């Protein structure tokens with residue numbers, strides 16, 4: 001199998017990859033990296049979770065390392081455009097992680113935060129600028145950034161950009177770039193308008209594509225339990241005790257303290273559990289992971305960042321003890337249970353104040369996750385359901401399709417009110433494209449209707465997944481329906497976000 005060394009990446013990048021515990025390039029990386037190093041334009045058909053960020057970030061860093069003139073004032077060498085603030089922050093984080101031993105100057109230009117800091121960060125020029133379109137244009141208009149020095153232009157999630165009404169902004173931005181530049185274009189789908197944009201932007205591109213066998217959300221049985229904050233630890237302990245089908249459980253908390261607290265509760269109730277997070281030493285992390293892999297610890301409690309390096313097959317259940325603030329993290333988290341031919345179960349606890357987070361997740365994955373209260377009584381999943389569409393009953397698979405995270409775009413893109421149809425006007429500040437986590441994370445696309453046309457909400461090849469008998473809690477929490485898994489093909493997504501400026 002191809003290794004990162006064989007792909008021709010420079011040594012400081014290889015070292016950073018070793019630190020990140022990446023051993024093997026993903027297919028999109030193996031296909032893309034050599035072409036980017038060779039300065040070709042690339043059109044990549046790949047969705048989140050395939051490793052597409054590293055597919056462009058690694059060879060771009062390699063190219064930066066080959067020749068590092070000091071950036072001119074207010075200029076940038078690499079411009080990455082992405083549709084949302086969260087994705088932009090994630091991309092910047094990737095450049096920082098993979099560029100650990102190169103220390104590229106890199107910064108973010110995204111809406112929703114004061115612009116002055118961004119103006120200052122750009123003043124001396126940067127090597128890498130990751131931006132959302134609206135804020136970038138604001139900065140261009142203020143003459144805080146110039147785009148005439150861009151060597152490499154990346155358009156990420158192009159289909160989502162178009163759905164969000166950014167076509168005019170993108171055209172304006174492209175008109176300000178030098179004509180001699182390298183272009184990298186990524187999209188989960190290639191509808192006509194996306195292909196047209198690619199054709200207008202790219203010169204003799206290499207086409208690379210990865211089609212995941214199935215997407216995370218399709219293969220994982222998901223469930224939400226609405227529960228009071230104070231009851232969550234007992235509910236988790238109860239489930240872990242009662243449910244023999246849990247081979248290995250990965251429990252996500254939002255904070256390190258939260259992770260430690262959950263472990264204390266579980267251990268207090270006689271359940272072997274360990275936490276893994278940034279405050280643990282490398283030795284402790286390795287020991288805990290080895291025990292988890294070996295099966296001597298059945299429950300691992302982790303924060304998002306700590307979970308990045310966890311590559312363990314056979315995780316049967318992912319528990320979202322706390323819902324993530326960034327909806328994409330939900331997909332990354334639950335994807336930990338769908339590796340190596342296994343299909344997993346994801347159970348999310350939702351406190352009442354976290355309902356906006358749940359709504360944002362459901363918009364992103366375009367599924368209304370079956371929900372119960374803590375007694376096991378079926379409830380509406382989020383108090384303002386995203387939009388009318390096929391909800392997958394507990395124990396049943398999602399109807400069909402793919403998006404960024406699995407669902408195909410509706411080519412007809414009917415207008416509608418469920419998240420804003422594709423608009424031709426440029427969104428203003430707080431525009432959809434730079435939405436806060438709880439806003440419009442579906443990218444403004446109308447939610448998919450049940451699209452298989454067979455009226456039963458399922459693909460013909462899909463079988464029902466049966467709910468197991470309810471688990472009666474001895475905590476007074478009542479009956480909580482449990483889902484059991486069936487074997488399925490493998491997949492591997494994961495991720496985290498964060499906004500940072502890489503020091504020089």
Ligand code: AMP
Pocket residue numbers: 021022023024025026029047048049050051052053054308492493494495496
């Ligand atoms: P992306 O599709 O870029 O969102 O990447 C999904 C996740 O996969 C990211 O969180 C990366 O940390 C992780 N990842 C990317 N490439 C690799 C690799 N070669 N080995 C292991 N993990 C990876």
